[in-house]
Amino acid sequence: MALRHALLAALLDRELSGYQLTKLFDLDVSSFWHAASQQLYVDLAKLEADGLLTGHEVVQQGRPNKRVFRLTHAGLDELTRFTLAPTKPTSIRDDLLVKAYAARAADPGKLAAQLEQRAEQSRTKAQYLAEQLARLLEGRSEEEYLRTAENIGPYLAGTRGRMYEEEQAAWCSWAAAALRGR
Amino acid sequence: MALRHALLAALLDRELSGYQLTKLFDLDVSSFWHAASQQLYVDLAKLEADGLLTGHEVVQQGRPNKRVFRLTHAGLDELTRFTLAPTKPTSIRDDLLVKAYAARAADPGKLAAQLEQRAEQSRTKAQYLAEQLARLLEGRSEEEYLRTAENIGPYLAGTRGRMYEEEQAAWCSWAAAALRGR
DNA sequence: AGCCACATGTAAAGAGTTACATGATTCC
DNA sequence: GGAATCATGTAACTCTTTACATGTGGCT
Numbered sequence: 001m002a003l004r005h006a007l008l009a010a011l012l013d014r015e016l017s018g019y020q021l022t023k024l025f026d027l028d029v030s031s032f033w034h035a036a037s038q039q040l041y042v043d044l045a046k047l048e049a050d051g052l053l054t055g056h057e058v059v060q061q062g063r064p065n066k067r068v069f070r071l072t073h074a075g076l077d078e079l080t081r082f083t084l085a086p087t088k089p090t091s092i093r094d095d096l097l098v099k100a101y102a103a104r105a106a107d108p109g110k111l112a113a114q115l116e117q118r119a120e121q122s123r124t125k126a127q128y129l130a131e132q133l134a135r136l137l138e139g140r141s142e143e144e145y146l147r148t149a150e151n152i153g154p155y156l157a158g159t160r161g162r163m164y165e166e167e168q169a170a171w172c173s174w175a176a177a178a179l180r181g182r
Numbered sequence: 183m184a185l186r187h188a189l190l191a192a193l194l195d196r197e198l199s200g201y202q203l204t205k206l207f208d209l210d211v212s213s214f215w216h217a218a219s220q221q222l223y224v225d226l227a228k229l230e231a232d233g234l235l236t237g238h239e240v241v242q243q244g245r246p247n248k249r250v251f252r253l254t255h256a257g258l259d260e261l262t263r264f265t266l267a268p269t270k271p272t273s274i275r276d277d278l279l280v281k282a283y284a285a286r287a288a289d290p291g292k293l294a295a296q297l298e299q300r301a302e303q304s305r306t307k308a309q310y311l312a313e314q315l316a317r318l319l320e321g322r323s324e325e326e327y328l329r330t331a332e333n334i335g336p337y338l339a340g341t342r343g344r345m346y347e348e349e350q351a352a353w354c355s356w357a358a359a360a361l362r363g364r
Numbered sequence: 365a366g367c368c369a370c371a372t373g374t375a376a377a378g379a380g381t382t383a384c385a386t387g388a389t390t391c392c
Numbered sequence: 393g394g395a396a397t398c399a400t401g402t403a404a405c406t407c408t409t410t411a412c413a414t415g416t417g418g419c420t
Contacts, residue, residue, distance in 0.1 A: 001379075002280045009284035019399050032279035034272065039380065041401055064388045064399050076287060083288035087277040087296065089303055090216065092346055095269040097214035098184045100342070102191035103335035105258060106265035114269065121271055146360040153285035156357045160282070163353060164274055167345050175338045178328040183407080201371050221408065223373055246371050246416045 004043055006033045008052060008071060008079045013151055017058070017066040018044055028154070031129055031161020044069060052078050100175055112176040119172035126165035133158050186225055188215045190234060190253060190261045195333055199240070199248040200226055210336070213311055213343025226251060234260050282357055294358040301354035308347035315340050 010016065010024060021044070022037040029035075047053040052075035055067045071079075096118055099111060136155050137145050146152055192198065192206060203226070204219040211217075229235040234257035237249045253261075278300055281293060318337050319327050328334055 002275075002277045003379080005277075005284065006280045009280060009287070012284065012286050017399080018401090022399090029283075030273055032274045032276060032283065034275060034380095036381065038382090038401075041399095045401090060398090062389070063397080066399065079284050079287040080289075083281045083284055083293055087281065087300075089300060089307075090276045090278075091212055092214045092343070093184075093216060093275070094214060094272045095184045095187075096272075097339050097342055098188045098191060099265045099269065101211075101214065101335045101339035102187065102194065102261050102265055103338060104194050104333040105191070105261040107262075111265055118269075118271060125271075147363055151286040152360060152364075153283045156285060156360065157279045157283035160279055160353045160357075161274070163349050164346075167349055171342045171345060175342075178334060178338065181329055182334075185407080199371075200373090201369095204371090218409065220373075220410090223371095227373090242370095244417070245369080248371065 002033060002082075003035050003039065004047060004052075005079060005082045006035070007040065007043055007047060008075050008082075009153065011053065011069055011071050011075075012079070012153070015056075015068040015070045017068045019066060020068075027128065028132060028158060028161075031125065031164060032157050047075070051075075096172075103179065108179040108182055112179040115172040115176035115179070119169045119176065122165040122169035122172065126162050126169060129158055129162040129165060133162060184215060184264075185217050185221065186229060186234075187261060187264045188217070189222065189225055189229060190257050190264075191335065193235065193251055193253050193257075194261070194335070197238075197250040197252045199250045201248060202250075209310065210314060210340060210343075213307065213346065214339050229257070233257075278354075285361065290361040290364055294361040297354040297358035297361070301351045301358065304347040304351035304354065308344050308351060311340055311344040311347060315344060 006025075006029060007021065010021060010029065016024065018037075018041050021040050025033075025035050025037070025040060044053065044055070048055050048069070052072055053069045054072055055069050057065060058068050059065050096114065099106065099114070103111060133155060136149075136158075140148075145155065149155070188207075188211060189203065192203060192211065198206065200219075200223050203222050207215075207217050207219070207222060226235065226237070230237050230251070234254055235251045236254055237251050239247060240250050241247050278296065281288065281296070285293060315337060318331075318340075322330075327337065331337070
């Protein structure tokens, strides 16, 4: 049920359309919460029906019109309530790790190749996220940013995403090497 | 659809009952694929109906009888097929990160407290996983183990789980400190 | 008798994925 | 005209979660 809250959080200090959220979820948010664009539209509609968001048509020139969404007071309350509610620890759920777990049933070379490919993807994503984080700092030191910025949420969550991708890349390379050495 | 394959992989070189799998998934496997015990029984029944597993009643003394499951040839084939199939990158999906993302809507102290609590849980879990990994080595060096052991899958996947929990703990502590310093 | 570990499920509701669908506008 | 980007959805299916359900046997 956190997709709803991820959407609310993404709209905390700005108005965005479904399409803009799609791109945001593809790149930045996906590092800690993945969702397909279709699902975003479904949940945006529900959130609006529940009065947590309001949508406004924006007429554009040179491209199709869009509907941007804004948090309502009820939406902000709901988000605050969510941050206070207890959460159970969740963990990784990754096909690739299940494949590694099943290593004995796999062709070592082919599994290693998949791991190396994923390592590369994760490295790319980690780099992108690092750039985004650097952009948020706007020249300030991290320490200063965390003390003074208005909304440090995206920086905190984005940092976890960057760490995750870096670790994933490192583990994939290590596991691939282990398989290659057999 | 990887729960099926995680079950098959867990049965790669041993017979286990639903209850034993429950405990395995609670502790070891949960670090890379979480599943509730009810779901295990449902999927075990399906896997048996699909001919990928066979179940055998085991009469026990001093405790209720159990049914242990064993991979069939078809089950092993299916697992091998799975390891060859392409996989899309998946990522974290964690309520706690969404909460961090929504930091601006949260009470900093209360969110920090939740992060610190999670840091503690992750540290405990990382420690448990480290012990399990050390047990697998049976005194050998990691390098030797990876070269010579029969089935290195659990060690590879378990290592990722341990890394994840360690990183999670480190990030949680860092993020909590950032929130406390405001 | 009461509690705990062992042992195995069913049913309903909720969330997410996959496939399908449509249309506007710009640029080449 | 065709491709790419912008823009928004629906429907069917699969998977997961939550709540409910039941029973054995040892220990105190």
